[in-house]
Amino acid sequence: MARISQAQSNFGILYRGGEGMPIDYILAYAWTNLSAAQGWADAERHMNDLEGYITSNEKVKAQELISVYTDRIKKTQ
Numbered sequence: 001m002a003r004i005s006q007a008q009s010n011f012g013i014l015y016r017g018g019e020g021m022p023i024d025y026i027l028a029y030a031w032t033n034l035s036a037a038q039g040w041a042d043a044e045r046h047m048n049d050l051e052g053y054i055t056s057n058e059k060v061k062a063q064e065l066i067s068v069y070t071d072r073i074k075k076t077q
Helices: 004-016 026-038 041-050 057-077
Strands: none
Touching: 004 026, 004 041, 026 041, 026 057
């Protein structure tokens, strides 16, 4: 499970920095949140960093994505 949470954190980092994709703080927050929820320590630090970039409306959208992703992850396990 550690590899999955690390990969999720990496997605968050890529979306936050726009590395190879457009910057998207909503997706960055969603992927980083999923990773942090699984205990990936670096993700928790990245969550704190993202707080300065994401609005409360964007957080709501990210929470909706987190719910969708969580449901999809549960179906594959």
